[in-house]
Amino acid sequence: MDQTKIGKFIASQRKEHGLTQSQLAERLGITDKAVSKWETGKSLPDLSLFTPLCSLLDVTLNELLLGEVIPDECLKEKSNQVLFDVISGMLGNDKGHIPYTANNETVLQLENVKKIYEEADAKTIAINGISFEVAKGSFVGIMGASGSGKSTLLNMIATIDKPSGGTIKIDGQDVSGLTEEKLADFRRRHLGFIFQEYNLLDTLTIYENIALALTIKEAPKKEIQATVKKLAAALNITDILQKFPYEVSGGQRQRCACARAIVANPSLILADEPTGALDSHSAKQLLETLVMFRQDYHATILMVTHDAFSASYCDRIFFLKDGEIKTYLDRGVKNKQNFFADILDVMAKIAEDSCYVS
């Protein structure tokens, strides 16, 4: 993929549409500097911006990625080749993907969940009757644009916030009925968390951060040592175990956060935009770690993201808009490239059609 060519193409199309860099940046909700970096070939747009950028510049995704207008006569042939080359390059080889096989055991069950925020003069229906299930050992994504209700939904599943209606069951237990004290204990026993901001404790070493959940459970010291050692080796962070979070890179901190989330073998790992603060290499490593968790540790993961690249690692994706699940996609035996293309397709349809339902 020729980054400089793509940059020049973005610049020429932008000018053709009479837009300044600032105007384009404003419409995409990003900084002028980001647009300038694309146009000089220093960086590529974030994958989540491809669809809105194409629509603003009135070009197809293939044309954007190729960096030139594709003439009608070779549209099909060239488009397929471009899409394949570009996405293969970005997503890498995933020969090792083991398709998720249906498991009858349900870890998470939502039934007609609602969240209404009532203020003095306004009422916002943030979540409007959502029902779905997450089976044990699956990696499930929740996708949606800003304001679609992702954080609200995740906070309720994380038991940090209570629904206005409906039920949320984790391991068969209805969490809405638990007291605050019982909830804290429930979270420790059943849930693991990975946030965008890592949330590691700066006064503890990486080892101590990972071991914390087991220490709280009063696990034997030898068992803690063996578990942390094994996980650290799997995540390639053995060398930094004695360092403090502020002494290691963002990618390493996030892998430490992953180790901490899984160390106590929770029923459900909740990941909130876990790649949001990472560069693309670290993001890829993190997502591969989550896939490894589900394959090797039979972990069940629910990840909230607005990014199609991150979502392409999931087994199933629910698409959220205006507080409702509009549709879902199963990866099945598809490779990441094809799944990614399907995700972009659904995102474009949902963005286009406010009434889109599968």
Ligand code: ADP
């Ligand atoms: P997302 O995480 O997808 O960006 P949110 O869950 O933050 O979406 O928000 C969904 C909707 O609920 C938005 O319209 C938002 O303005 C509204 N909302 C979220 N939190 C509150 C709150 N505490 N009080 C009132 N409205 C809220």
